[in-house]
Amino acid sequence: MAVGMAVLAAATGGALSAPAAEGAGPAAGPPGQVEFPTHCLPAQEAGLPPADGPTTARITADDPAPEVGDTVTVTYQVARTPAVNPTGAALPADVLTSTGRILLGGAQSGEVTVVGAKRSDPVQAGAGLPAVTMTGTFTVTAPGEITLAPGGYTLHTSHLLDLDTTCAATGAPVAERLTASPLPLADLRSLALGTAYGKPGARVKVTGAGFAPGAAVTVAGRAGAAETADRVAATADEHGAVLAELPVTDRATTAVVAYEGAAWSAQRGSGPAAYTVVDAAPLPQGTQKVTAVVEPGALSMTQAGEAIVLGAVPYGEGGAAPGRIGTVTVRDTRGGPAGWSLIGKVTDFTGPDGGSPGGSRGRVRIPGASLSWTPSCTAAAGSPSRCVPGSAGVVGPEGAVLASVPGTEPAGGTFTIDATVALTVPPYTPPGAYRAVLTLTLS
Known part of the structure; x- marks a missing residue:
């Protein structure tokens, strides 16, 4: 799920032109x-x-x-x-x-x-x-x-x-050479189950997204940190989507994961998604089995406000235009050991027309990589999971983690997420309003 937010900054700064x-x-x-x-x-x-x-x-x-x-x-x-x-x-x-x-x-x-x-x-x-x-x-x-x-x-x-x-x-x-390293890419893979429980041998519909197009994907059962005997192979389509049916026969299975490569990892996999095997073994005559099922809920997100307005930066001086995102509330009622990640991506900031120092027409831009944030995350009282804020640093078009919950027991709760943001504006950027879109994706 994703939420798009308009980002507004009044700024000044310089444009780039000819190569060296x-x-x-x-x-x-x-x-x-x-x-x-x-x-x-x-x-x-x-x-x-x-x-x-x-x-x-x-x-x-x-x-x-x-x-x-x-x-x-x-x-x-x-x-x-x-x-x-x-x-x-x-x-x-x-x-x-x-x-x-x-x-x-x-x-x-x-x-x-x-x-x-x-x-x-x-x-x-x-x-x-x-x-x-x-x-x-x-x-x-x-x-x-x-x-x-x-x-x-x-x-x-x-x-x-x-x-x-x-x-x-x-x-x-050439007088100087720099070696720039890329930002680590955020893992946007996601996983959903058609049902969260079933009898031994039931076939569970598994839907995944965000995998590399054409990648070989393993869908497997898991019990805690170890995989169980339940396993099926799948292939991501040209859009990175995965569809599979996993027969769950191992009574130890408590979750399902999907991953690229030889083993599950947080960088190349998704899940775990909680799953419960309902034991159907016969009982002695005269006894009855009593089963109460707690229905799993969903992972959802809401956000306060629709826009971020950043502070103004003086023309000729540049500097950081400060602001704060609208408060995000994540509610996880899925149950089981499934964690989640909240990822943010921002487009370039587009400003006024034809204001570049070289006199060329077209909109002036400030790279989205100029926006950085410092996240914070608080779990509501009674929430069993521990919320981890993302690292302070660049957001950019490649994306960065705003907050996450590890995929371990216990799981679930309500979490409040905030972040202060700052847009670095170069000196002598043409005056005007610069706008971008910040998108938050929960998976």
Whole structure:
């Protein structure tokens, strides 16, 4: 079962565009340092000719091995530039600001906008402009090796006149490499029984979903942590659905599981679903067997509210837009050792049209992997099961566990689940409302 919720955030941040150019390896020097040809154009008001020459720069990242969904802070340091003081006078300290681009390649394409503080050494008239340091962030959206190469940069002076010197990079080599690992995939397999009890030898209808299309699936009886002699093979169809009939002859069977591979595991299986064998053995003359059956119920979920509204983030600063999901109540009256998992997935956040820094049309997006949460779960008084909140971290389109109950005895109860959420918004994201859909699936 699934519930879709609209997610709303007022945000600001930057967009990604062109891929990085691959070149030779970094030049000798500190890790991440490279040298590349640069063509610098002073402002027309300066009356100076273009300046051509090498730029020596260094790119570093705060996390060389992030996971998909992590936010990485990158630093672009320009140690030497052919650009010169565009004014006819000496520049005092702290009148130079800088912006630049870091080009992404490999597993993830695009560019990162980096910005430097208004902090610089004094510069004599006609002298070269000093070193600058610029920083920015980006969200990892794909696993694999991600390359970082320096792009163009702009040096802005604000003494006497506001003047921009724009430097274009030509064939800049890769300066830094990150290795991004994927998020673990959530197990969305599910299992349902046509009946929860029967006489020895009864054939139980088993319905499964969420298995790998075409996978060989084993449907088996279980008693506690061990499997019983009851077993049947099945094959998932092209949609991952499984239909089987399991003859239950072992009186020790108390549950049914289904799994891919050689043995059941929480990563590749579903269940256990509770099942009771009703003993039909004859009794001595003059005696009667009295059987009282407690009918199993269902696993159900309700949620308060229909939308999440996240806090606003200032344009140019970025940061975390906080919020909270609507409280979820899970009620498990199935009986037996069947546990459950509540999984969340979120789409990308779609914002206003045509607001990308490059001027391209189309909707601006913030990756769904930028949304993270911190779950909590409380069992109501008298609930025999222990509720386990999911780990704090990224939700994303791959999904994450919000809460779960292990498939062990005893089982059942009522559980209240909450989570605080935060959307990481990059600096200079175009202003506007950004919307996504968060879907919760209980199985």
